[in-house]
Amino acid sequence: MKNKLNILLCASLVWLAGCTPSFYHLRPASGDIAWIDGREVTRVEQNGVVLVASYEFEDPHHLVLDVEIKNRTSAPLLVDPNDFTYFPFEEKSDTLLKKTNSPYAATYRATDPEQKIEQATLEIKRQKQRLVAASIFNGVMLVATIASDIHSSNRNDRSWKQQANNRYNHAQAYNFIIQKQIADVQLQKIRTDQLQHERANWQDMALRKTTLPVGESVRGLLFLPKDTRASYLWLNYEAPADSTNLRVKFFQEKIKPEH
Incomplete structure (x- = not known):
């Protein structure tokens, strides 16, 4: 088994070297x-x-x-x-x-630097608009989850196990919405920082x-x-x-x- 792993490792290294x-x-x-x-x-x-x-x-x-x-x-x-x-x-x-x-x-x-600068500026604005749209969507999901949680909690015809499962499912939904909002904000920041860096390079380094x-x-x-x-x-x-x-x-x- 060890020999097979060594052969596989060597083959992988050769393949990676060939793909450089x-x-x-x-x-x-x-x-x-x-x-x-x-x-x-x-x-x-x-x-x-x-x-x-x-x-x-x-x-x-x-x-x-x-x-x-x-x-x-x-x-x-x-x-x-x-x-x-x-x-x-x-x-x-x-x-x-x-x-x-x-x-x-x-x-x-x-390549025209002015066109690249304009494209980067427009894309930065689009990134902000996408974050706003994502935040609105996350807010709608949160409101719907809260409404479902309240409705389910007020029902008295469920067993203890059903109620526990209900609480668990809603807790998972809240966590998903929170994590999605954090991910949306982080992704927007990373992409915006990248675009701002690209725009600065075109502004400062390119022949204009x-x-x-x-x-x-x-x-x-x-x-x-x-x-x-x-x-x-x-x-x-x-x-x-x-x-x-x-x-x-x-x-x-x-x-x-x-x-």
Whole structure:
């Protein structure tokens, strides 16, 4: 029996090791590339607009770049994450098609932080509304349980055992309602705290729409929707005021954890 348990344990460990998820990494492959503080950074410039970019991290839905825009033109520059797009390519330099079996080439626009902030704010309000609705429902159940308890307690045609069972069942019902209310409040608090944290990250860390004065720069995180099919991608930044179009190539590497 002990040998069987050991074999089962070893098999489970092997299975878990095999299921360890891979992760993705972007490596710059064009522009002026240099290592700075342990990271590969690329720099491109056109018409006085400078783009500096490096890979930051991966989340469940995005590959995230740390980008900086410098305005060395003679006029203010509107910087907007919506002006960043990328095209994914296969290893053989073939353009990837859209995932919905469309004949058109896939293209992705950077996630809009303002939209994410608005979504988080609305969801926080919905969480409060759900708690109010749950509390009302719990109150209705409590009133109904009290009414049933009073009605049952006033009946004299029941045996002692029936009365004891009745008291026990109602006590269980009261306990269930109390525990449900506590769980509803705790769940709402956990979810609200999570949403507030997510909103704060989008507000404080993401590259947001900014009018950049002459000679100044802005820096933030750029969230690119993930396409795990790609071998490399071309990131495009188009300044809306002129014909500036900055392009940076990134290799997308799939990294498997070492066992």
